[in-house]
Amino acid sequence: MYARAVAATTIALLGTAALLLPTPGAQAAREPGERLPVIAHRGASAYAPENTLAAVDEAARLGIGWVENDVQRTKDGELVVIHDDSLQRTTDVEEIYPGRAPWKVKDFTAAEIARLDAGSWFGPGYAGTRVPTLQQYVNRVDLHHQKLLLEIKNPQLYPDIERQTLKLLGNEGWLDRQHLTGRLIVQSFSAASIRTVHELKPGVKTGLLGAPSVAELPGYATFTDQINPSYRAVSRGYVSAVHVFTGAHGRPLEVVTWTVDDADTARRVAGYGVDGVITNRPDVVRDALGEW
Structure with missing residues (x-):
């Protein structure tokens, strides 16, 4: 509830509510069985x-x-x-x-x-x-x-x-x-680079690396589909706050985190609800997550 309240306030303050309405209860879910x-x-x-x-x-x-x-x-x-x-x-x-x-x-x-x-x-x-x-x-x-x-x-x-x-x-x-x-x-x-990609080829899915504040997300959501932070910057609350916003292709913004190389960290960030994990040791992370 707190994340949604912050997001709604942010949109109002930035004057973008008409363009970026948060989706109630939105989560950047995968397809069934994926x-x-x-x-x-x-x-x-x-x-x-x-x-x-x-x-x-x-x-x-x-x-x-x-x-x-x-x-x-x-x-x-x-x-x-x-x-x-x-x-x-x-x-x-x-x-x-x-x-x-x-x-x-x-x-x-x-x-x-x-x-x-x-x-x-x-x-x-x-x-x-x-x-x-x-x-x-x-x-x-x-x-x-x-x-x-x-x-x-x-x-x-x-x-x-x-x-x-x-x-x-x-x-x-x-x-x-x-x-x-x-x-x-x-x-x-x-x-700026990701905005340019979106303007040149709007059909391309894009991601912004880093962990911008919730206040910045409405602007970024107009031209990106993912917010991709270091695992050190990820929390359950941050992931939930990002998921509130609708990205450039009409789906909730996703969170793909990097660079996770051990099983415990992989399971922790998966528990936060991230939408992907970037790793140098993909077999270790895949095996740790099992059917996650």
């Missing part, structure tokens, strides 16, 4: 080098239907899948290009990045693994019939990356009805 989605963070990144095709393959081997990745852009305009804005942590860029510190993704061409070893840091069995392009990545996800939670990383560094990402997704068949209704979500820490 298990709580477990999403492999950067692929199954506890078991294979993060954001590589090998990590996608490992998630598929484990039977995990969702993978998450990070998208950035090279100097010559290629979209690549890598988390950091620097190549230093997850490749041998210091060895191959020693004089080009701080080794930012945006300062290297796609051909230069394609030379880098993105696996040896993780283990000798992955030597020679490459940084995939987004095109390679989505095709591998499609090959395994998986679903994709795509994060636009550091959009402030890459003007118009939203339009470019959507164009590539469209070219690769990821903006058809099948993908839009259950296989694709685009998220970012940047509300």
Whole structure:
């Protein structure tokens, strides 16, 4: 009751009640018989080098239907899948290009990045693994019939990356009805970036990373479908407060939390009513949740 009262007051104060009426008793429920989605963070990144095709393959081997990745852009305009804005942590860029510190993704061409070893840091069995392009990545996800939670990383560094990402997704068949209704979500820490995605392609499901205050939710709900906070910021009350609001596609806002890697935390956040769990250890979380 308290969460609903706060939400209603917030809407009135912001003057958006006519656009965003909370749904009484709304919960972002799954379809009957559908298990709580477990999403492999950067692929199954506890078991294979993060954001590589090998990590996608490992998630598929484990039977995990969702993978998450990070998208950035090279100097010559290629979209690549890598988390950091620097190549230093997850490749041998210091060895191959020693004089080009701080080794930012945006300062290297796609051909230069394609030379880098993105696996040896993780283990000798992955030597020679490459940084995939987004095109390679989505095709591998499609090959395994998986679903994709795509994060636009550091959009402030890459003007118009939203339009470019959507164009590539469209070219690769990821903006058809099948993908839009259950296989694709685009998220970012940047509300402006997610708003842009929604404006360009209103059919795309979107998520805002972070834990905004309840007072901010009415504005975000006009262009996003999920609020995706760290598990450290999640509580039963916060999840309930988010669920009160109707998101951009006419359903209650969802909460997908990250990065949960142990059984106890997985069961705790599931008990709060979250709508998905992002994890480096998707098999551990899936087994902990059982039929949740």
